[in-house]
Amino acid sequence: MGLNDRIERLRQRLAEEQLDGLLVSQAENCRYLSGFTGSPVALLVSSGSAVLGADSINFQQAKLEVTGIDVRLVRTRVEGLAELVGVEDIGRLGFEANTLAFSEVQRLTVQAEGLDIQLVPTEAMVETLRAVKENEEIPFLREAARLADEAVQFALDTLHPGMSERQAAWAIERFLRENGSEALPFEVIVASGRNSALPHARPTERPIGEREPVVLDLGARKGGYASDLSRTLCFGPQPKTFKRLYSIVREAQEAALDGVRPGMTGEEVDGIARQVIEEAGYGDAFGHRLGHGVGLDVHEQPRLGPRATDVLAEGMVFTIEPGIYIPGWGGIRIEDTVMLTATRAEALTTSAK
Amino acid sequence: MGLNDRIERLRQRLAEEQLDGLLVSQAENCRYLSGFTGSPVALLVSSGSAVLGADSINFQQAKLEVTGIDVRLVRTRVEGLAELVGVEDIGRLGFEANTLAFSEVQRLTVQAEGLDIQLVPTEAMVETLRAVKENEEIPFLREAARLADEAVQFALDTLHPGMSERQAAWAIERFLRENGSEALPFEVIVASGRNSALPHARPTERPIGEREPVVLDLGARKGGYASDLSRTLCFGPQPKTFKRLYSIVREAQEAALDGVRPGMTGEEVDGIARQVIEEAGYGDAFGHRLGHGVGLDVHEQPRLGPRATDVLAEGMVFTIEPGIYIPGWGGIRIEDTVMLTATRAEALTTSAK
Numbered sequence: 136m137g138l139n140d141r142i143e144r145l146r147q148r149l150a151e152e153q154l155d156g157l158l159v160s161q162a163e164n165c166r167y168l169s170g171f172t173g174s175p176v177a178l179l180v181s182s183g184s185a186v187l188g189a190d191s192i193n194f195q196q197a198k199l200e201v202t203g204i205d206v207r208l209v210r211t212r213v214e215g216l217a218e219l220v221g222v223e224d225i226g227r228l229g230f231e232a233n234t235l236a237f238s239e240v241q242r243l244t245v246q247a248e249g250l251d252i253q254l255v256p257t258e259a260m261v262e263t264l265r266a267v268k269e270n271e272e273i274p275f276l277r278e279a280a281r282l283a284d285e286a287v288q289f290a291l292d293t294l295h296p297g298m299s300e301r302q303a304a305w306a307i308e309r310f311l312r313e314n315g316s317e318a319l320p321f322e323v324i325v326a327s328g329r330n331s332a333l334p335h336a337r338p339t340e341r342p343i344g345e346r347e348p349v350v351l352d353l354g355a356r357k358g359g360y361a362s363d364l365s366r367t368l369c370f371g372p373q374p375k376t377f378k379r380l381y382s383i384v385r386e387a388q389e390a391a392l393d394g395v396r397p398g399m400t401g402e403e404v405d406g407i408a409r410q411v412i413e414e415a416g417y418g419d420a421f422g423h424r425l426g427h428g429v430g431l432d433v434h435e436q437p438r439l440g441p442r443a444t445d446v447l448a449e450g451m452v453f454t455i456e457p458g459i460y461i462p463g464w465g466g467i468r469i470e471d472t473v474m475l476t477a478t479r480a481e482a483l484t485t486s487a488k
Numbered sequence: 489m490g491l492n493d494r495i496e497r498l499r500q501r502l503a504e505e506q507l508d509g510l511l512v513s514q515a516e517n518c519r520y521l522s523g524f525t526g527s528p529v530a531l532l533v534s535s536g537s538a539v540l541g542a543d544s545i546n547f548q549q550a551k552l553e554v555t556g557i558d559v560r561l562v563r564t565r566v567e568g569l570a571e572l573v574g575v576e577d578i579g580r581l582g583f584e585a586n587t588l589a590f591s592e593v594q595r596l597t598v599q600a601e602g603l604d605i606q607l608v609p610t611e612a613m614v615e616t617l618r619a620v621k622e623n624e625e626i627p628f629l630r631e632a633a634r635l636a637d638e639a640v641q642f643a644l645d646t647l648h649p650g651m652s653e654r655q656a657a658w659a660i661e662r663f664l665r666e667n668g669s670e671a672l673p674f675e676v677i678v679a680s681g682r683n684s685a686l687p688h689a690r691p692t693e694r695p696i697g698e699r700e701p702v703v704l705d706l707g708a709r710k711g712g713y714a715s716d717l718s719r720t721l722c723f724g725p726q727p728k729t730f731k732r733l734y735s736i737v738r739e740a741q742e743a744a745l746d747g748v749r750p751g752m753t754g755e756e757v758d759g760i761a762r763q764v765i766e767e768a769g770y771g772d773a774f775g776h777r778l779g780h781g782v783g784l785d786v787h788e789q790p791r792l793g794p795r796a797t798d799v800l801a802e803g804m805v806f807t808i809e810p811g812i813y814i815p816g817w818g819g820i821r822i823e824d825t826v827m828l829t830a831t832r833a834e835a836l837t838t839s840a841k
Contacts, residue, residue: 172690173688191775192687192688193686195685195686195815196686196688196689232590232594233589233590233591234589235590236585236586236587236588236589236590237583237586237588237593237609238609239586240590241585256590256591256594258591305666308665309662309665312658313658322671332548333548333549335526335527335545335546335549336549337525337526422544422545422547423544462548
């Protein structure tokens, strides 16, 4: 069963780092390793045991959802540390330094000293495992991607000038939820005209117009797994600026889709798309990263962007989403969620561009 | 204008703590002080200035939304620290130790040393201000509460045995969104039969039955402000156990609603309700806290529960939500969002019990 494999792979990483255990506190990391979908207190993985701590609100649910892992009722990580460690002989215990809050580490440190445990900061031990998807995870990612594609088709059939961004975004969300998506991984973006110059615009009451960019950015969720997809539409005749910028962004996106290979860094792939946009004279107008990993979290490892040293590997699932944003005019973004095979990127989202 | 008052009150708190500034990183805290609704890098408040840092994805939106506060383009808190501090003479700079991650504090510390700044952990400086609502915030909280009440009425009119929990939860969510709520503060809970023994149950495909508890837990959002409301229904004749437990929980909730006064601690109010449930013999079956503050976040200060030292004050808005949960049978929870006046609690949610 997959969850046991995951814990075994984490144990190998712990051995490499000379750690006797890891206190996993980040919720998606706990879910990935234990299958528990609620709010965990923590999961303690050591060479000899795995113990999930849940508070009284979550305890019964954890008992129902989790098999093969000991579930114990604890109130907090600090109070429950001894209970989570149990009879294991733990000298060096890793904690998740990128997500655990400073003040909690201080309290945990005091508690650990009393148990003769040394706390050691770690970074992305579980996130690195999560970045490479297993066969069991792929069908959920494919289904989430398929739902996103269907929502784009729905939007093409339904949206029209005069509809407000908010009406359009809600129509898309409703379609996704009524066609099988779990709660969405992020709020649907419908950004029209000058609003589309904001990459993370919230839908407003602005009516969608003709002859202007309309950025759709949406994702579905299935079995916990997200998808992420953007398209830029234009109702009525396309202005010249729209056509020109669209073709640049499209060329940049296809260059990255075609060029990405296992073994490249996130910076290298970002560079493929960025070069196209820079050579067209819009380098300053592409202010965000090329992409990000997608899985239980809609923004996870790997990162693809300037200075991203993450090495891309077979089985990773991530977005490729270049954009050009002109304040006062609007923006163009084209985004697909893709899976890296041994030789190339397979697009999981396949809506027309 | 309200935002200036908030920053002035924060400055008074900084002076009391002998801090020259505070690096505000928590998103709702930044929104509360600046009005910016996106994802901030940080807001640096000192005695002489207030500077909001936004990355390239959020910068244009921040410029549009924020007035009276300097907005600067920075990539990260660490890289942007000097830019955020500007020309201010800051010796002791507070950071939000309850939410800022350990590894980021380490990186910030190195950066701060280079600027001759001493980083000082602080806890809940802004959260404490947020706990007492201003007159400008109340209409949003009332409207969010009114929408939640309407959704309960909709559920009473619409839900029926045979409908799955998931169908019911989605019907409620759709009603809320189509009647004026922004994205919901949490996923609607519809938990029926034995599922209702899980306080944070996720809706399942289980069909709602007759003669069993059905817990509804829902909230709306308006202008960023949340509401939180639970009711427990029973279709068909109520079994004796249901009647008995319902009347205990209702008595406990009304005792707390009637008894809460400014100046009490969260523990004291929790004790009022808990005593009723304990005396009925179900103390062990009420495993969670009595309530929590509600505002820009649906779980914020004050806390009401065993060991909660928070002192309740006029203008605070929080939930009162006792429950009894019997594994294998089900649960009962009754919850209202209330506002504390100078003399008593005014219920913002008013659905029939």
